[in-house]
Amino acid sequence: MTFIYRALKYGFVSVWSMFVIAPFLWALSTSFKDFNSVTGSATYIPWVDFEPSLEGWKVLVRSPAQGGVNIVEPYFNSIFVTCSASLISIILGTLAAYALSRFTFKAGFIKNNDITFFFISQRIMPPVVLSIPFFIMLGFLGLLDSLFGLILVYIVLLMPIAVWIMVDFFNKVPREIDETALIDGCNPYQAFYKVVLPNSIPGLIVAGLFCMIFGWTDFFFAFILTFTEVQLLPVAIVALNSSITPWWSLSASALVSVAPLIVVAFLVERYLSKGNLSGALK
Amino acid sequence: MNFKHKHIFLLPGLLTLLGILIFPIIFTVRLSLSSWDSFYPGLDFIGLENYVRLFTDDLRFWESFARLSFLSVTTVFLQYVIGFSLALMVWEDIKFQRFFRVLFLIPMMSTPVIMTVIWRTVFHESLGPVNDFFSLFDMAPPWLSNEYLSLVTVITVEVWQWTPFMFLLMLAGLLSLPKEPFLAASIDGAGPIRKFVYVTFPLMAPISIGAIIIRLIEASKIMDTVYVLTSGGPGTSTETSSYYIFIKGLREFQMGYSAALSFTYLIIMIISLTVIANVLVKIFIKKA
Numbered sequence: 371m372t373f374i375y376r377a378l379k380y381g382f383v384s385v386w387s388m389f390v391i392a393p394f395l396w397a398l399s400t401s402f403k404d405f406n407s408v409t410g411s412a413t414y415i416p417w418v419d420f421e422p423s424l425e426g427w428k429v430l431v432r433s434p435a436q437g438g439v440n441i442v443e444p445y446f447n448s449i450f451v452t453c454s455a456s457l458i459s460i461i462l463g464t465l466a467a468y469a470l471s472r473f474t475f476k477a478g479f480i481k482n483n484d485i486t487f488f489f490i491s492q493r494i495m496p497p498v499v500l501s502i503p504f505f506i507m508l509g510f511l512g513l514l515d516s517l518f519g520l521i522l523v524y525i526v527l528l529m530p531i532a533v534w535i536m537v538d539f540f541n542k543v544p545r546e547i548d549e550t551a552l553i554d555g556c557n558p559y560q561a562f563y564k565v566v567l568p569n570s571i572p573g574l575i576v577a578g579l580f581c582m583i584f585g586w587t588d589f590f591f592a593f594i595l596t597f598t599e600v601q602l603l604p605v606a607i608v609a610l611n612s613s614i615t616p617w618w619s620l621s622a623s624a625l626v627s628v629a630p631l632i633v634v635a636f637l638v639e640r641y642l643s644k645g646n647l648s649g650a651l652k
Numbered sequence: 653m654n655f656k657h658k659h660i661f662l663l664p665g666l667l668t669l670l671g672i673l674i675f676p677i678i679f680t681v682r683l684s685l686s687s688w689d690s691f692y693p694g695l696d697f698i699g700l701e702n703y704v705r706l707f708t709d710d711l712r713f714w715e716s717f718a719r720l721s722f723l724s725v726t727t728v729f730l731q732y733v734i735g736f737s738l739a740l741m742v743w744e745d746i747k748f749q750r751f752f753r754v755l756f757l758i759p760m761m762s763t764p765v766i767m768t769v770i771w772r773t774v775f776h777e778s779l780g781p782v783n784d785f786f787s788l789f790d791m792a793p794p795w796l797s798n799e800y801l802s803l804v805t806v807i808t809v810e811v812w813q814w815t816p817f818m819f820l821l822m823l824a825g826l827l828s829l830p831k832e833p834f835l836a837a838s839i840d841g842a843g844p845i846r847k848f849v850y851v852t853f854p855l856m857a858p859i860s861i862g863a864i865i866i867r868l869i870e871a872s873k874i875m876d877t878v879y880v881l882t883s884g885g886p887g888t889s890t891e892t893s894s895y896y897i898f899i900k901g902l903r904e905f906q907m908g909y910s911a912a913l914s915f916t917y918l919i920i921m922i923i924s925l926t927v928i929a930n931v932l933v934k935i936f937i938k939k940a
Contacts, residue, residue: 375844379741386738387755389812394758396781397770408779466665473658485662489669494921496873496894499914502901503676503683526672529665558657589765589876594902604763608880617773624766631761639754642824 394625401426401622408617426618430626439616441623444606448586449630451517451602455524456581460574462525463489463532468562470533471540472548489533492526497590500526508595515599523591528581535580539573540566576641579634586631603627683911690905702912712888713896713913717920720892723803724871727810732864734811735818740852743826753823760816765876771809772796772881799889802882806890809877814870818863825859826852857936865929872921893917 399414407413407420416422429439466489469475470482504523505514513519547569551561567574592602601609607627610620684702686695706713742752759767774780775795783792795805829852837851875894878884884891884899891899897917901910 379744379746382737383741383746383752386734387752390755390759393767393770393774393812396774400773414781462665462668465661469658469661473661475658475662485666489665491922492669492673494869494872494925495918496875496897496914498875498894498898498901499680499918500676501898502907502910502914503679505902506679507675522672526669529669533665562661583761587761587763587765589763604765607766608769610769620769620773624770627766628758628762632758635754635757635761638757638820639750642753642820642827 394628397621397624400617401619401625403618423618426616426620426622429616429619430622439606439610439619439623441603441606441626444601444603445626447517447600448603451520451524452582452585455521455528455585456578458521459525459528459532459581460578463529463577464536464570464574467533467536468540468566471537472545486533486537489530492530497588501591501594504591505594515596517600519595520592520600520602523595524585524588527588527591528585531580531584532577535577536570536573539570539577543569572641575637579638579641582634583631680911680914683908684915686908688907688911689909693907698908702909703916705909706912706916712891713893715888716891716893716896717917719803719890720872720874720894723806723810723874723892724868727807727814727874728864728867728871730807730811731815731818731867732860735815735863736822736856736860738815738819739822739826740848743823756819757816759813760820762813764813765880767813768809768877768880771805771812775805775881796882797886799886802886802890806874806877806881809881810871810874813877814867817870818867821859821863821866822856825856825863829855861929861932861936864932865925868928869925 399416400408402416402422402424403413403420404423404425407423413419430441432439470486475482475485500523508514508516508519508522511519513522543566547565548561551565552558556564587604589604589608592605593608596602596605604627607620607623610616610623682695685697685699687698687701688694688696738756742749742756746752775782777783777792777794777796780795782795786793793801795801833851833855834847837847842850873894874892875898878890878892878895879898882890884895888896893913897910897913900906900913
């Protein structure tokens with residue numbers, strides 16, 4: 371009985387692992403191919419199935435004038451937009467979450483829970499619903515095709531996540547901590563800044579990681595709201611997906627785009643094992 | 653606890669969000685009452701004409717909505733079953749525990765739209781590895797150009813991409829469970845299956861409900877995958893609501909009509925998610 375269960379378990383985990391890795395391995399192999407190895411039939415192992423070429427990777431560092439694909443600038447744009455929007459969302463979201471967790475608000479029939487729901491409900495809206503009015507609004511403000519406009523839009527995308535995670539987290543931080551600080555003569559700002567915040571670093575990190583993931587992986591808004599001046603990484607890579615697709619540079623750039631977030635996966639796992647995520651994720 | 657300057661904490665975030673969103677929301681409602689299109693861009697007033705057209709003369713929207721419901725329920729169900737199983741397996745003792753945990757998270761970290769481009773090459777009908785495998789049996793299934801198979805392809809990619817999210821929520825939930833009920837069950841001599849049915853599953857019920865709702869919300873926005881993988885095709889066989897609204901609004905520039913679609917879609921989503929949440933609470937808590 372136990373033996374069968376163990377066999378099934380390891381079987382299932384291995385099969386799923388293969389499924390998870392497969393597209394990455396395929397991309398890795400494809401990134402070393404050239405035109406001849408891609409057309410014809412599917413090939414897998416370098417030197418055995420095809421003669422490897424570095425063309426796909428070289429294209430990434432060459433300038434567009436020499437026939438390269440410019441992903442360096444989109445890369446930095448993506449990092450800049452993701453980090454700025456995450457930072458702003460975390461700061462504003464944490465303050466709001468603290469208020470929602472500690473103080474009581476009442477305006478007519480609107481109470482704390484309704485305000486929290488308002489924040490979180492922004493995630494229900496499909497990007498496409500917002501994209502048209504955003505397009506017109508940013509056009510009106512002269513912010514279309516600019517990094518600042520994108521950051522503004524991403525704040526709407528990311529702040530709900532920050533509020534969602536931080537409200538739950540603050541609810542788990544004992545209120546006695548704040549109260550002791552207040553009795554010791556701190557004013558509420560100092561109590562928040564000097565006592566509560568240092569105790570909330572795990573929650574802040576989790577919220578930050580989630581904001582980064584969802585900011586980094588967004589495609590639609592970047593696709594609709596930028597054209598030529600500013601390009602984000604996903605848009606630049608998908609632009610390669612034309613009728614005559616250069617599979618090799620496509621694969622290479624896809625791998626490059628995944629790389630930074632692998633680090634995030636390790637961080638998430640670390641906080642998960644320490645039990646810090648459990649409170650933050652309910 | 654109360655404090656008279658409490659608004660200083662709440663308002664910056666709330667006002668920023670409201671400030672950015674107030675225009676889009678009001679504008680969408682107003683736009684939905686106009687006939688703005690590429691020939692006559694402008695906010696004229698045509699009353700509820702767009703809504704009448706939507707409810708009486710637009711089968712394609714309702715079809716896309718039915719398809720979206722099918723796709724999101726199927727993918728979220730698969731993600732829940734697989735994600736929960738995986739979480740259980742790496743929650744228990746297993747060799748290379750941390751390695752598997754990190755590995756299972758990775759698809760979620762990769763940009764869906766970029767990975768879909770890779771998946772497109774994987775499912776390529778003559779040059780991809782999937783059909784290279786099937787050619788061993790002299791078959792070449794048209795993964796992207798058959799109306800049913802392309803749905804299977806979309807589901808496969810969605811499950812690959814988002815099972816990690818479910819896995820993460822479920823594993824975090826499992827790790828936060830108290831130890832005592834499990835000890836008690838062991839002392840009573842419960843086997844692994846009974847332990848799951850009578851202890852783990854009931855304890856996980858609230859987390860399951862939360863996770864399923866969150867995933868349903870996110871899954872209902874399926875769009876990137878469809879856009880890259882099949883562009884809604886062949887025909888309209890993989891077209892989801894978001895994608896249909898996108899075509900009407902930003903491809904055919906029927907702005908007024910697409911705003912009406914958006915608004916109707918939002919209302920339906922909010923109502924159906926509320927209903928689903930209540931149904932889930934009944935199913936899970938009753939069994940527990």
